[in-house]
Amino acid sequence: MLRLLRIEWLKYRHFKLFWIIYFLYLLFLVIFTSSGVFVLDFFDQKGINFGELKPSLIPIYDFPDIWQNITYFAGFFQFIMAFIVIIFITNEFSYRTIRQNVIDGLSKSQFLTAKISFIFLLCLINTIVLSINGLILGLIYSSVTEFRFIIEGVEFLFAFGLALFAYSLFAFFVGMLFKRSGVSIILFAIYSLFAEPFITVILQNHSGVSGFYARLSDFFPMEAINNLIQNPLPRYILREIQNYISGGELAIVIGYVIVFIWASFYLLKKRDF
Amino acid sequence: MQINDLHKKYGRVHAVNGLSMQVNQGEIFGLLGPNGSGKTTTLGILLDVTNKSSGEFSWFGKPGNHKIRQKIGAILESPCFYPYLSGFANLQVVAAIKEVNKNRIGEVLKVVGLFARKDDKFKTYSLGMKQRLAIAAALLPDPNVLILDEPTNGLDPQGIKEIRDLIIEIGNTGKTIILASHLLNEVQKVCTHFAVLNFGKKVYQGSVNEALSGETIYEVKAQDLLLLEKTIKKSAWIKLVDKESDCMLVSLPADKNAAALNQALAQDQVYLSHLSARKKNLENEFLKILSKSNA
Numbered sequence: 203m204l205r206l207l208r209i210e211w212l213k214y215r216h217f218k219l220f221w222i223i224y225f226l227y228l229l230f231l232v233i234f235t236s237s238g239v240f241v242l243d244f245f246d247q248k249g250i251n252f253g254e255l256k257p258s259l260i261p262i263y264d265f266p267d268i269w270q271n272i273t274y275f276a277g278f279f280q281f282i283m284a285f286i287v288i289i290f291i292t293n294e295f296s297y298r299t300i301r302q303n304v305i306d307g308l309s310k311s312q313f314l315t316a317k318i319s320f321i322f323l324l325c326l327i328n329t330i331v332l333s334i335n336g337l338i339l340g341l342i343y344s345s346v347t348e349f350r351f352i353i354e355g356v357e358f359l360f361a362f363g364l365a366l367f368a369y370s371l372f373a374f375f376v377g378m379l380f381k382r383s384g385v386s387i388i389l390f391a392i393y394s395l396f397a398e399p400f401i402t403v404i405l406q407n408h409s410g411v412s413g414f415y416a417r418l419s420d421f422f423p424m425e426a427i428n429n430l431i432q433n434p435l436p437r438y439i440l441r442e443i444q445n446y447i448s449g450g451e452l453a454i455v456i457g458y459v460i461v462f463i464w465a466s467f468y469l470l471k472k473r474d475f
Numbered sequence: 476m477q478i479n480d481l482h483k484k485y486g487r488v489h490a491v492n493g494l495s496m497q498v499n500q501g502e503i504f505g506l507l508g509p510n511g512s513g514k515t516t517t518l519g520i521l522l523d524v525t526n527k528s529s530g531e532f533s534w535f536g537k538p539g540n541h542k543i544r545q546k547i548g549a550i551l552e553s554p555c556f557y558p559y560l561s562g563f564a565n566l567q568v569v570a571a572i573k574e575v576n577k578n579r580i581g582e583v584l585k586v587v588g589l590f591a592r593k594d595d596k597f598k599t600y601s602l603g604m605k606q607r608l609a610i611a612a613a614l615l616p617d618p619n620v621l622i623l624d625e626p627t628n629g630l631d632p633q634g635i636k637e638i639r640d641l642i643i644e645i646g647n648t649g650k651t652i653i654l655a656s657h658l659l660n661e662v663q664k665v666c667t668h669f670a671v672l673n674f675g676k677k678v679y680q681g682s683v684n685e686a687l688s689g690e691t692i693y694e695v696k697a698q699d700l701l702l703l704e705k706t707i708k709k710s711a712w713i714k715l716v717d718k719e720s721d722c723m724l725v726s727l728p729a730d731k732n733a734a735a736l737n738q739a740l741a742q743d744q745v746y747l748s749h750l751s752a753r754k755k756n757l758e759n760e761f762l763k764i765l766s767k768s769n770a
Contacts, residue, residue: 205571205574208571209568209571209572212564212567212568212571213557213560213568216559216560216561216564217557217559218559293557297555297556297557297558298553298555299555299556299557301524301551301555302555302556303572304522304523304524304541304544305522305523305524305544305549305551306544306545306549306569306572306573306612307541307542307543307544307545307546307547307572307573307574308541308572309523309540309541310523312541472526473526474519474524474525474526475519475524475525
């Protein structure tokens with residue numbers, strides 16, 4: 203495993219575009235999740251109120267709520283990870299190095315293991331960065347800093363990492379399927395930003411669709427990944443929210459992780475290079 | 476290396492059709508055939524980048540796997556490397572895949588004469604340098620078997636000679652080399668054995684020496700070709716094989732040589748202006764084999 207990760211590291215350590223985008227992603231993640239207080243202050247100054255509440259008094263960084271809040275908003279940037287992952291895999295096709303790797307003595311399953319471990323590692327780093335960032339923000343702003351409150355709700359960090367991993371694997375599979383970065387990025391964007399949301403909206407709101415079919419969208423990959431961490435903001439106007447990770451939703455996402463890995467492996471086995 | 480009844484179909488095209496052959500240790504084996512005859516497909520299957528439709532192959536008596544590929548040096552078609560990495564960094568990737576000591580990288584770069592350019596990015600290399608880097612990569616594990624597919628493709632004459640010398644040098648160290656090429660001259664100069672493929676089938680396999688042996692044909696010319704022809708026909712042991720526009724082709728019995736021929740003709744007052752032994756070459760033999768198989 204370490205050998206496989208080392209091979210990936212040797213391949214990508216001097217690939218500047220890759221690292222620039224990745225560090226921009228981490229930077230966005232940190233800046234965006236840290237800027238909540240400033241945004242709320244800004245609303246204050248503009249006189250925008252939510253219900254009866256003064257925005258700057260909303261305790262968005264209080265433990266344990268902070269975990270759901272930052273992981274939900276950090277999820278907005280997952281498309282950058284998709285972009286990174288697609289470049290990461292399609293390069294191997296456009297340079298035909300995947301073929302050379304196999305000729306040189308990497309088995310196809312080792313090739314896939316190396317790639318997926320590397321993606322996993324990136325997702326892990328993202329999650330750790332977000333956790334540390336959340337911890338610092340909480341320690342600065344939270345009204346409670348007792349240990350039991352800090353660790354309450356950390357399952358949202360796990361869910362964030364899993365959702366990001368599943369999302370990246372979807373992008374990986376699309377890259378494997380189309381082999382070229384341009385086509386893959388465009389088709390991935392069309393599917394994830396337009397096609398699936400469009401069908402989801404129709405299914406959920408059309409009067410002619412009901413019962414099981416209205417819930418069908420829960421099984422779509424993007425929807426399933428996004429469902430894992432629900433929007434926490436309505437709780438600040440005293441609405442009911444899902445402030446936990448649902449077992450069923452978790453199972454669907456884990457199912458997709460397995461499906462994407464299996465489908466990528468199938469493509470790799472089946473194809474001639 | 477042994478292949479048994481290998482097939483590969485691309486839709487309706489039968490790229491490799493029931494191929495069986497064997498390459499023994501220490502041979503420099505030329506795989507010949509016109510474009511599209513299945514050479515690269517066959518090598519692709521042997522290296523697990525092309526899926527076979529049916530059939531078997533084995534390396535060192537065992538079915539192929541990635542452990543065996545680690546110990547084989549192979550280049551298929553164009554050299555494939557990461558363009559944004561230096562030559563050295565690219566070989567680091569290969570060394571990690573092949574689990575070879577890093578010290579080898581410098582050694583093989585010196586062998587192919589790229590050491591001075593090792594820190595330049597691959598994309599800045601000329602075609603010849605890319606090809607040489609590919610050979611360096613293939614040499615990394617100090618392989619017992621080297622597979623080279625069109626290694627001199629796109630090189631200038633000097634580059635071709637360098638690569639050819641390199642192949643002969645490597646072959647002399649007792650390594651097995653499988654060389655796919657349509658440059659027959661090249662194969663004739665370096666290979667000990669060869670096989671000819673046509674439409675995915677093997678139409679010939681043998682040693683280069685055997686294919687080129689047999690009786691020697693002599694080209695003779697004289698001022699008066701008619702007189703020369705008459706004299707040859709009169710002779711008891713000179714055999715006229717063929718007439719060309721400006722020369723006669725003759726063959727001699729085993730106990731006579733060119734000097735005897737010259738002497739015999741001079742005694743009949745026919746003085747030769749040209750006498751040379753025409754060696755068989757692989758190109759002619761190859762074309763003969765192919766036309767036979769096409770018929």
